[in-house]
Amino acid sequence: MDRLAVFDLDGTLVDTAPDLVDTCNVVLAARGIATVDPARLRYEIGMGARAMIEGALRINGVTLGADELDRAHEEFLTHYASRIDKLSRPFPELLAALDRLTVENVALAVCTNKAEGLARQLLDALGLSPRFVVVTGGDTFAVKKPDPAHLLQTIALAGGDKDRCVYVGDSRIDRETAAAAGIPMVGLTYGYSDVPMTELAPERLLAPGEDVGAAILSLFVDEVSAA
Known part of the structure; x- marks a missing residue:
C-alpha cells in the first residue's frame, strides 16, 4: 500500500x-x-x-x-x-473525495468512536462499505480516540504506513488524535466539534463545498498534482 x-x-x-x-x-x-x-x-x-x-x-x-x-x-x-440511516446522509464533498482518491490509488479507512458494528451497519446501509479496506470503532481496540493508538492501530490494520497517511476529521477529538499520532490532518469546519475547527490549526482547513480530495492529496509530501 x-x-x-x-x-x-x-x-x-x-x-x-x-x-x-x-x-x-x-x-x-x-x-x-x-x-x-x-x-x-x-x-x-x-x-x-x-x-x-x-x-x-x-x-x-x-x-x-x-x-x-x-x-x-x-x-x-x-x-x-x-433507524440508523433514516435521516443520515454522506456529505457530498466527501463522496467526491472518495471518488477522486480511488482514482488516485489512495487506500481508504474509517476510524470512529462509534461502535464498530454500528459503523459498519451505517456504511452498509449507505452503500459505502466497499470503499474502505478497514473500519474500526470505539470498541475495536482497548483504546479509542483521542488516544492516538486508536488511529495508529487502524493504520497498521489497514497495512498502511503512518508516514504515508492523512487523517480527515471534524472535531477537537480528531485534532488531538491526529496531533498525538503525528499524522497530518484535513479539518472540516462543518462537523460536530465543541471547539471550532478554525481554532484547532489542522494542516488543512476546509469549509463546506471545498475540494476535500485535493486537500488530502496535497498533504502527501511527494504529491505533485494536488490541484
Whole structure:
C-alpha cells in the first residue's frame, strides 16, 4: 500500500446528527427528562453514544445511577440501530473525495468512536462499505480516540504506513488524535466539534463545498498534482 487516507465517520463522512439526536431525545423522553435542542446536542457526538447521553443529562442537570445509565445506553443502541440511516446522509464533498482518491490509488479507512458494528451497519446501509479496506470503532481496540493508538492501530490494520497517511476529521477529538499520532490532518469546519475547527490549526482547513480530495492529496509530501 502506497498511501492511506483515514476518515472519521460522524460529522466527517456522514451527517449523522439528525438520527443520533432524535435517538438520544427518545431515550430522555422515556425517562421523563426534557429533550435537548439539536443545536446543543450535536456537539456531544464525538465520544460515542454513552458520552452523548451523559452530555444530554448534564445539559438537563440530571444524574442517573450507573445501572440506569447502562439501560439508557442499551436502549439508545437498540433504537438507533433500527433507524440508523433514516435521516443520515454522506456529505457530498466527501463522496467526491472518495471518488477522486480511488482514482488516485489512495487506500481508504474509517476510524470512529462509534461502535464498530454500528459503523459498519451505517456504511452498509449507505452503500459505502466497499470503499474502505478497514473500519474500526470505539470498541475495536482497548483504546479509542483521542488516544492516538486508536488511529495508529487502524493504520497498521489497514497495512498502511503512518508516514504515508492523512487523517480527515471534524472535531477537537480528531485534532488531538491526529496531533498525538503525528499524522497530518484535513479539518472540516462543518462537523460536530465543541471547539471550532478554525481554532484547532489542522494542516488543512476546509469549509463546506471545498475540494476535500485535493486537500488530502496535497498533504502527501511527494504529491505533485494536488490541484
